Amino acid sequence: MQPLVDILKWFGVKASGWSVSVCLFLLFFSLLYWYSISPYSVLERCGIKHPKPSPFFGNLMMFRDGFFKAQSDLIKKYGRICGYYIGRRPIVIIADPDMLRQVMVKEFNKFPNRMTVRGMTKPMSDSLIMLKGEQWKRVRSILTPTFSAAKMKEMVLLINMATETLVRNLKSHAESGNSFNIHKCFGCFTMDVIASVAFGTQVDSQNNPDDPFVNHASKFFAFTFFKPIMIFFMAFPFLLKPLAGLLPNKSRDEMNSFFIKCIQKMIKQRDDLPPEQRRRDFLQLMLDVRASNKYLSLEHFDVVNDADEQACTEQGMDNGQENGPGNESTKRSQQKRMMTEDEIVGQSFIFLLAGYETSSNTLAFTCYLLALHPECQKKLQEEVDEFFSRHETADYTNVQELKYLDMVICESLRLYPPAFRFARDVDQDTVVNGQLLPKGSSLEIAAGFLHYDPEHWTEPEKFIPERFTPEAKASRHPFVYLPFGAGPRSCVGMRLAQLEIKMALLHIFRRFNMMACEDTEVPLELKSHTTLGPKNGILVNITKRENFEDES
Numbered sequence: 394m395q396p397l398v399d400i401l402k403w404f405g406v407k408a409s410g411w412s413v414s415v416c417l418f419l420l421f422f423s424l425l426y427w428y429s430i431s432p433y434s435v436l437e438r439c440g441i442k443h444p445k446p447s448p449f450f451g452n453l454m455m456f457r458d459g460f461f462k463a464q465s466d467l468i469k470k471y472g473r474i475c476g477y478y479i480g481r482r483p484i485v486i487i488a489d490p491d492m493l494r495q496v497m498v499k500e501f502n503k504f505p506n507r508m509t510v511r512g513m514t515k516p517m518s519d520s521l522i523m524l525k526g527e528q529w530k531r532v533r534s535i536l537t538p539t540f541s542a543a544k545m546k547e548m549v550l551l552i553n554m555a556t557e558t559l560v561r562n563l564k565s566h567a568e569s570g571n572s573f574n575i576h577k578c579f580g581c582f583t584m585d586v587i588a589s590v591a592f593g594t595q596v597d598s599q600n601n602p603d604d605p606f607v608n609h610a611s612k613f614f615a616f617t618f619f620k621p622i623m624i625f626f627m628a629f630p631f632l633l634k635p636l637a638g639l640l641p642n643k644s645r646d647e648m649n650s651f652f653i654k655c656i657q658k659m660i661k662q663r664d665d666l667p668p669e670q671r672r673r674d675f676l677q678l679m680l681d682v683r684a685s686n687k688y689l690s691l692e693h694f695d696v697v698n699d700a701d702e703q704a705c706t707e708q709g710m711d712n713g714q715e716n717g718p719g720n721e722s723t724k725r726s727q728q729k730r731m732m733t734e735d736e737i738v739g740q741s742f743i744f745l746l747a748g749y750e751t752s753s754n755t756l757a758f759t760c761y762l763l764a765l766h767p768e769c770q771k772k773l774q775e776e777v778d779e780f781f782s783r784h785e786t787a788d789y790t791n792v793q794e795l796k797y798l799d800m801v802i803c804e805s806l807r808l809y810p811p812a813f814r815f816a817r818d819v820d821q822d823t824v825v826n827g828q829l830l831p832k833g834s835s836l837e838i839a840a841g842f843l844h845y846d847p848e849h850w851t852e853p854e855k856f857i858p859e860r861f862t863p864e865a866k867a868s869r870h871p872f873v874y875l876p877f878g879a880g881p882r883s884c885v886g887m888r889l890a891q892l893e894i895k896m897a898l899l900h901i902f903r904r905f906n907m908m909a910c911e912d913t914e915v916p917l918e919l920k921s922h923t924t925l926g927p928k929n930g931i932l933v934n935i936t937k938r939e940n941f942e943d944e945s
């Protein structure tokens with residue numbers, strides 16, 4: 394401290410070492426306090442109402458019990474455009490369907506990216522969910538055709554293998570007569586499907602929960618924001634990059650390297666095989682389009698609205714043709730459109746992360762709702778029986794005939810949307826529908842709130858599949874129902890999810906009755922720190938249907 398005291402002396406200020414220490418201490422804490430509250434004027438400056446943030450952490454603690462209910466509570470209190478702070482980051486919640494149409498579709502070019510997550514490592518950082526700008530556009534344009542209806546047909550065989558195991562396991566539960574956690578069964582089923590279609594790996598997690606693939610995947614899903622280290626980095630995000638290299642994260646590193654090695658091994662095996670012997674799955678589809686000159690433009694990215702289908706058919710992408718020579722899109726550099734091996738690993742990884750919990754939760758919620766609504770279950774079983782009186786087996790084309798099944802799934806996704814909030818970044822101060830959205834904030838699309846909005850749904854708490862007849866859908870604002878998002882950044886895996894969900898339910902309700910029992914939690918306790926899911930699983934009873942003759 395003496396040098397500082399000496400410097401002060403040169404300026405004619407006499408101070409003791411003790412008083413200089415006190416001053417420095419006060420200065421440090423004043424600066425720290427200023428740092429801790431300095432970002433919290435951004436939302437107010439734009440007229441966006443929000444709860445009072447706490448220094449460093451903003452409103453993080455509001456979400457200790459999850460985001461689902463808290464999101465609705467915020468909107469009810471502060472309006473359809475309101476906000477909060479996560480750490481230092483301002484979040485603008487949007488629950489106005491017209492504004493959402495503007496952000497997600499009409500002015501998409503101003504909001505093409507999701508939330509920036511600092512400290513992201515490979516393979517996650519290479520995945521479609523995280524990619525930004527031109528790199529995202531290139532990868533999405535290559536991937537979209539691999540999810541076309543025609544390509545889905547090739548996945549049916551692989552999905553059926555997992556469905557058979559699921560049905561066999563459910564049969565033993567039906568025979569035991571005991572209640573069981575059907576959510577767990579669906580977790581294993583969707584894990585088997587994704588491992589098979591995205592990693593080219595046959596795992597039987599339904600009967601072998603200690604499979605290394607399953608073990609490593611479960612590490613990712615154990616992630617939580619509410620660890621002390623995560624909270625610290627939210628308060629001091631600029632420290633994340635320099636410290637990330639110093640702080641070991643064994644579990645994450647092990648998981649990443651397991652999946653990277655797994656895909657690299659597969660790619661090598663595939664490249665060594667003659668084309669006719671290669672398994673037809675997403676991994677192979679991605680490898681086939683690695684150096685493709687097939688290109689879809691932005692306006693054809695929207696899988697939810699089938700905008701991709703017409704382009705795929707017209708451009709012959711469904712049957713392996715290349716673009717015509719005169720096509721504008723082929724003038725783009727072929728080199729630019731290739732996917733690197735790292736990017737292929739990134740996409741397989743995200744298919745697992747984005748497709749596992751979302752699909753298994755949807756299956757479990759749908760069974761729960763059907764167990765509580767036997768009249769709807771009976772109607773569904775009648776449709777399924779009628780279907781099998783006409784078809785020997787189910788495939789991608791004929792399952793589209795099951796209109797009531799589709800309505801049941803849509804209504805289940807309304808009541809329990811696994812992805813009930815998703816984001817867009819604001820890169821520049823932008824005015825949308827008269828509202829200033831501040832640079833550096835993230836927009837939160839409030840699907841969870843909109844799905845229960847009494848302005849658009851009568852008796853929103855009730856399970857009524859008939860809300861999804863073509864007439865009812867046409868009479869509603871399309872942006873009040875967003876289970877798979879909307880616009881060019883919408884869920885690329887929607888058709889795969891719908892296919893595996895329909896295949897599983899079709900085979901289950903052909904063979905079994907689903908019943909609520911005394912162990913069934915009504916109402917369900919939900920968890921919503923990441924996806925919306927049942928907190929304590931879903932316990933039900935099943936019995937074999939009398940009129941079904943089992944062939945096995």
Ligand code: HEM
Pocket residue numbers: 521522523533743744745747748749751752755810811812815816875876877878879880881882883884885886887889890
């Ligand atoms: C019921 C199951 C599913 C639901 C409810 C769901 C929902 C969503 C939602 C809401 C989004 C964000 C959309 C937006 O920002 O507008 C999304 C994105 C995405 N989903 Fe899904 N998803 C499901 C299954 C799947 C599956 C099975 C896969 C892959 C195999 C998948 C892959 C993706 C990917 C890669 C993205 C990011 C797309 C991009 O940024 O371009 N999803 N999903």
